Amino acid sequence: MFKCLLCSGDVRRELSFATVFESAPPKYLCVKCHESFVKWHKKSASDANYGYAVDAVFILDDAGQNYLEKYVNLQDDELAVCFTAEIRSKCYAGLTYLTISDEASQLLKTAGIPFSNEVEEIENLREWGLFCLHENERKERTVKGNINHVLLLFMEM
Numbered sequence: 001m002f003k004c005l006l007c008s009g010d011v012r013r014e015l016s017f018a019t020v021f022e023s024a025p026p027k028y029l030c031v032k033c034h035e036s037f038v039k040w041h042k043k044s045a046s047d048a049n050y051g052y053a054v055d056a057v058f059i060l061d062d063a064g065q066n067y068l069e070k071y072v073n074l075q076d077d078e079l080a081v082c083f084t085a086e087i088r089s090k091c092y093a094g095l096t097y098l099t100i101s102d103e104a105s106q107l108l109k110t111a112g113i114p115f116s117n118e119v120e121e122i123e124n125l126r127e128w129g130l131f132c133l134h135e136n137e138r139k140e141r142t143v144k145g146n147i148n149h150v151l152l153l154f155m156e157m
């Protein structure tokens with residue numbers, strides 16, 4: 001039995017072909033906590049102000065705020081494992097992502113997505129992405145160059 005990283009409730013893993021043969025990742029959040037995150041379903045659109053595709057994994061609501069509070073402010077590093085599958089499914093294959101905070105870097109590292117936190121290094125790439133925890137993180141840093149994709153973990157509504 002696992003404990004949910006957010007509420008410490010029990011995490012049940014249903015027995016299936018995938019779990020028996022360990023091809024499924026262990027679950028880190030209980031069903032209730034996991035379902036409290038609202039997925040961002042909008043189709044990525046080119047941002048007229050910036051000229052690149054902007055995407056998000058989740059909507060920033062109470063669940064998102066709670067996660068950020070624990071992960072960033074209370075430095076609960078374990079929470080980096082929670083959304084690896086969701087982040088992987090939204091990142092563009094083969095793209096290296098610039099990260100602005102250590103917490104964003106840790107999420108991509110855990111998800112196995114190529115990343116760099118060196119602006120000079122990444123601006124020399126033919127094309128690259130930007131991964132931020134939320135919109136404010138993106139606004140804190142203006143980046144130029146061949147940016148191809150922006151992915152926010154939480155999008156403000």
Ligand SMILES: [Zn+2]
Pocket residue numbers: 004005006007008009029030031032033034
């Ligand atoms: Zn929970």
